[in-house]
Amino acid sequence: MxxxxxxxxxxxxxxxxxxxxxxxxxxxxxxxxSGKKDIEVSPGKIIIIPPGVxxxxxxxxxCFERIYxxxxxxxxxxLTSPAVIIDNANGEGLELAxxxxxxxxxxxxxxxxxxxxxMHFILDRIKxxxxxxxxxxxxxxxxxDNFYNYDMDLCSLLKKxxxxxxxxxxxxxxxxxxxxxEFLTETRISHACYLxxxxxxxxxxxxxxxxxxxxxxxxxxxxxxxxxGVSPRKYKDDGMGIESLEK
Numbered sequence: 001m002x003x004x005x006x007x008x009x010x011x012x013x014x015x016x017x018x019x020x021x022x023x024x025x026x027x028x029x030x031x032x033x034s035g036k037k038d039i040e041v042s043p044g045k046i047i048i049i050p051p052g053v054x055x056x057x058x059x060x061x062x063c064f065e066r067i068y069x070x071x072x073x074x075x076x077x078x079l080t081s082p083a084v085i086i087d088n089a090n091g092e093g094l095e096l097a098x099x100x101x102x103x104x105x106x107x108x109x110x111x112x113x114x115x116x117x118x119m120h121f122i123l124d125r126i127k128x129x130x131x132x133x134x135x136x137x138x139x140x141x142x143x144x145d146n147f148y149n150y151d152m153d154l155c156s157l158l159k160k161x162x163x164x165x166x167x168x169x170x171x172x173x174x175x176x177x178x179x180x181x182e183f184l185t186e187t188r189i190s191h192a193c194y195l196x197x198x199x200x201x202x203x204x205x206x207x208x209x210x211x212x213x214x215x216x217x218x219x220x221x222x223x224x225x226x227x228x229g230v231s232p233r234k235y236k237d238d239g240m241g242i243e244s245l246e247k
Contacts (some may be wrong), residue, residue, distance in 0.1 A: 002071065011057060016051075136168075136172050136188075139180070192209070192232065
């Protein structure tokens with residue numbers, strides 16, 4: 001199998017390839033564009049681009065560098081759009097890519113062995129990220145299903161994932177855009193809005209607070225205002241609906 005390995009330090013115009021292309025960013029910050037979405041890139045980010053997909057990279061600062069590896073990887077990947085993964089904490093993907101670049105003119109067997117190791121590394125990262133995604137999905141489902149429990153222990157819930165608490169907490173933020181506490185709070189307050197909108201004069205705000213997992217109404221009111229922008233009393237008395245607040 002023939003491979004093309006190169007190091008690029010400048011921006012690239014929109015282009016496409018007949019084979020898969022793998023980019024690992026080594027220096028600086030930039031933006032990867034594929035027509036569907038823009039992805040901010042920095043050292044350690046790896047993008048797998050399928051054949052025929054138009055793409056380009058633009059830089060956000062002067063020191064912008066990435067390594068390209070192109071080849072027939074159809075037996076490894078089955079993608080229709082670019083996939084993004086992140087190097088591990090030890091930077092092993094970046095080191096492998098640099099080794100491939102430094103040895104790009106070595107004998108075919110050696111460069112093929114290095115690229116094969118890089119492909120296995122990428123597949124392991126994809127598998128791991130998929131497993132982490134499923135773990136986050138299970139956590140969000142458990143929070144959504146049990147948000148009314150006032151004694152919900154988020155620390156225990158995160159530990160049940162099988163990952164360290166700090167790691168899964170960071171991954172939760174990365175995937176959902178919120179911390180677990182923020183996700184729980186917004187789930188509870190969203191349900192509080194639903195209850196107020198539906199049973200405006202039938203259920204007291206104290207009862208709604210309790211049904212949303214809060215035993216302290218003052219704390220509930222503070223969190224409600226933090227998320228919605230007004231107190232639950234004002235939200236109820238002014239006849240506000242969540243739809244009107246989103247406009």
